[in-house]
Amino acid sequence: MKGAFNKASDMVGGMVGLAAASTAGGRSTGAFLMNAVVGNLYEVQAAKAALERSRSEAVRNFALKMIDDHTTAAHQLHSALRMNETKDVEPPPQELDDRHSGMIRHLIEASDEDFDSRYLDQQAMAHQETATLLKTYADEGENPQLRSWATSSLPVVERHLEMVRQIKSH
Template sequence: MMSYTNSNQDAGGLKQFVNKVGDAVGGMMGTASAATMGATNAETFVASAGAGDLYEIAAARIALQKAQRADVRTHAEMMIEHHTTSAHQLRSALRSTEVTSASPGLSVPTTPDTRRQTLLDHLAEAPADAFDDTYLDQQKLAHQETLTLLDGYGRHGDNPQLASYARGGAPMVQRHLRMIETMRG
């Protein structure tokens, strides 16, 4: 019976390790994509920025249920508030865009993309004793990606209203990233 329990623990640890590696690879791919494809194209920018806000809100809701540390729960509450505001600001920038006809027909996604849904699945599956670290690791990767996206589009974006939104949001994301790095140690 003991070997069965150890075998289950080993399998759980392996799954957690594989998920962590997958999250890291996904984060690197997202940041690379943000640096190239999202840096100038309004459609790609809106899709990525919108999916990022959706991910942040959903991940924070999971953290409110599963986090062990009070500072992680406080951070999650702030992520819900800030990324809900960011999503509203993105939609507002899009409405301004439609009025000027700079980029007609763009819309903010209503569900996370496949990569971010995988991150959410991994987060939900994280064992209690590893949850806080998993959440903070994902947060660091997600905020690095978002900062890359906002900085690039803010400098080189093809839509003035969306570029202004990107420039305005970058300092908030930079503050979040510093807080996450401090919490992570």
């Protein structure tokens, strides 16, 4: 019963995140940065949980890719924040928000039988949210340096979303 509640909670949170990513959360620099940084942190933490818990080679390989790509994205974002065009931008948070902390907790609490499905469902939702966030900011964001970062990051996130869909279909 708790597993079904956690899955439903993740889905509702994902819908809220998706709505925020396509509105002010994807246009304002502060909200964009918070969502982008927290998203990268979540991806790395969730992938580490998958490496510990998953029984599937495809899921474990995907998790390794998430760690590599989202660590790279975080480094690139921090580099963009050191540019002159971002000198007045507030530093982003360095920890998960409550929603993403709850998603990690739900992964940890998932039964062994449900773990891969829960992880992949979360990944599909998180990557859809991030793709929307990046596209919205790339098209309408306030800061040119961060718009450039969003534009260059979007194809990577879209590839991740396609990878999740392929793994889920097998």
